[in-house]
Structure formats: structure tokens, C-alpha cells
Amino acid sequence: MLAPKTFRYAPPDGDRGVATITLDRPDTLNSLTFEVYRELTDFLLALRHEDSVRALVLTGEGRGFCSGGSVNDIIGPLLAMKAPELLAFTRMTGELIGNLRTLPKPVVAALNGVAAGAGAVIALACDFRIAAENAKLAFLFNRVGLCGADMGAGWLLPQLVGLGRATEILMLGEAVPAARALEIGLVHRVVGDAAAARAEAQALAHKLASGPAFAHGMTKIMLSQEAHMSLPQALEAEAQAQQICMQTADFHEAYHAFIEKREPRFSGR
Numbered sequence: 001m002l003a004p005k006t007f008r009y010a011p012p013d014g015d016r017g018v019a020t021i022t023l024d025r026p027d028t029l030n031s032l033t034f035e036v037y038r039e040l041t042d043f044l045l046a047l048r049h050e051d052s053v054r055a056l057v058l059t060g061e062g063r064g065f066c067s068g069g070s071v072n073d074i075i076g077p078l079l080a081m082k083a084p085e086l087l088a089f090t091r092m093t094g095e096l097i098g099n100l101r102t103l104p105k106p107v108v109a110a111l112n113g114v115a116a117g118a119g120a121v122i123a124l125a126c127d128f129r130i131a132a133e134n135a136k137l138a139f140l141f142n143r144v145g146l147c148g149a150d151m152g153a154g155w156l157l158p159q160l161v162g163l164g165r166a167t168e169i170l171m172l173g174e175a176v177p178a179a180r181a182l183e184i185g186l187v188h189r190v191v192g193d194a195a196a197a198r199a200e201a202q203a204l205a206h207k208l209a210s211g212p213a214f215a216h217g218m219t220k221i222m223l224s225q226e227a228h229m230s231l232p233q234a235l236e237a238e239a240q241a242q243q244i245c246m247q248t249a250d251f252h253e254a255y256h257a258f259i260e261k262r263e264p265r266f267s268g269r
Contacts, residue, residue, distance in 0.1 A: 001050060004043055006036040008061070017054030017209035018202065019047070026062025031070035032118055034077075037092055044099040054209035054216075054268060056103070057201050058126060059110035060119075063194075068117025068140065075144075090150075093118060097152045100125040101224055104217030106208040110201035111135040111178070111187065112194035121151040124160070127220065128204060129187040131178040132197040137186060143173035159227065160185055212250040213268030 003009060008022040021043070023030035047053055060066055069075055078086065100107060100122065109115075109126035116138040123129055123137060139157075142148040148170030149155075157166040161184045169176060181187040191200045208216060218241050226234045245251055249269040257264035 001043075001046060004039050006033070006039045009043070012052050012054070012209075015052075016206060017052065017213070018057060018205045019050075019053045019055075020057040020059065020202075023058075023060040023066050026060075026064070028070060029064030029067035029114060029116075030060040030062070030119070031067045031073070033070050033073040034089075037096060041092060041096040041099055044096070044103055047103060047105070051268070053105060054213045055205040056105055056107045057110055057198075057205045058107055058122070059198055059201065060112055062113070064113040064119075065109070065111045065115040065135065066119025066122060067114060068119045093151045097121060097125045097156075101152075102221075104220060105213070106205070106216050106220070108201045108205045108208070110194075110198045111137070112197050114138065114175075116140055116175075118151060121153050121156070124153060124156050124186075128201075129181075130197050130201040130204065131181060131187045131190050132194045133178055133190055133192060135178045135181075135187075135190075135197070136175040137181055138173065138175035139170050140173045142171055148173065210266070212248070212254070212266045214248050214250060215245050218245055 001009070001011070006024075008020075008024045010020040010022070012019050021040075023036070025031055025036075047056065078089065081089070106128065107126040108128040108130060109123045111123055111129055111131040113132065113134065114136055115123040117140045120137045120139050139148060139153055141150045141153075153170060154166075157169065160166075161169070165184055176184075176186060178187060178190045182190045189200060191197050222238060222241055226237065229237060250264075250266045253266060254264045
């Protein structure tokens, strides 16, 4: 893959399978520009076809994870746009979240500091969130006169914290500190500082990368798709998904490893 221009990308080291994307505008707490949005959206789509990547860590440089759309580079220009241009932009922001959710690989967010606005939704769309003690998530859209349900937050957040808490978070727009986020299920773990959050996220990603990559991808797909299904539909979908997984090399390897009393060596095939 070509190296991105608007953020940093570290490919997997050897055969360990963990790649890292680092948002790299620390002077603005890694705020997003039109260029970052577009490149990150396209890069996540391209990662689907990188077999060497079995898990992804997403983090930010410096004191913040991502402070959302840049006031100077995005918010200001939006005021001069007409409806078709505005819709093209908001659709692109949704495309970023869609590519993150449909990436058939586990994504671990290392929340090294504030995740605000679009940054909070990007963190929300990851499969796991590891937060530093001083991190916080703030869905600020209502506080600037925008719909609180933006970039899929109105769909994703209730699934994590329930409709009542999602309503409170999206309508009030108040920051959710790491400790409270852990209490309500918005993050998975809270550790010391930013360095500890990144280290914990890398450790979790390596654990995931050592597992059955195809099965992880299938699990992620089913978790997203079954939200729209009735129970009979979900049972049939899972039956078909499992039938596919039973034909993989990883399923056979797990059986032989159990018989031979050793750890399985999953290949992702």
C-alpha cells in the first residue's frame, strides 16, 4: 500500500499481523480536514484486501485522540457551501464510519486523550476502546447547532449504552470521562496514561491477530447485520455463517491442535 499523506501508517511487523494508524495533527488535537477524511476513508477500504493485516490499532499523536472537524479547515468552509455540497460532505463522513464498521478485521482504538465530535464517533465505530484515565468522549454536535445523531452515532451508541443514556449523551453533548465511559460500557478498559493505553491496545490487537482471522471477520459482519434481523432470520444467518467457517483451515487446525494438546496456529484461511 502507498504511504498515506495525512496520517501515519505502520504496517504489520513481520508476521505478527497488527497494523497501526496514527492521526498526526497534534497541534490541533488531531482535528480532521477534508483531506484527512477522504484519505482515511479510502485507506480503510483498501485495508480489506491486505491479508497481512489481521488487526488494526487506531490512535492519535500527542495529547488527543481526535478533536473532530477542524474549525478553520472544515467548519468555516461548510458555512459557504450549498445543500448539494453539504450533503456530499456528510455522506463522506458516513462513508468513513461505514468502511470502519465493515472492515473484516478487529479495530482497537487507543484513546490517548480527548475524542470529540467526529473523533468520538470514530472511536465508537471501532470494535474495542482502550482509554487512558484522562481520556474523554464528547459528542458535541448538538452544542454547535447540529443533529446529535451524526455519522452513525444515533445507530451505534444506543447499541452500546442503551437508548436512555444515548439520548442523554447526544442531546446534552457533555463530555463522558473515561471512568464513566467504562461504567456505562462505552469503553472496554481504562488504564494509566496515553502510553499505557497504546500499549494495552497493541497487546489486545496482537491477541486478536493471533486468533482465527476469518472467524473474527465473520463475527464482526454478523454482529452488524443481525441488528436488523428477527430471531428466525438471525438463526438462519448464523447457521450459514457457521457452515462457511466449518470449511476453513482454521477450524481444522483448532481440532488438530486440541487432539495433539498444543496451541493452535491459525492462518486466517
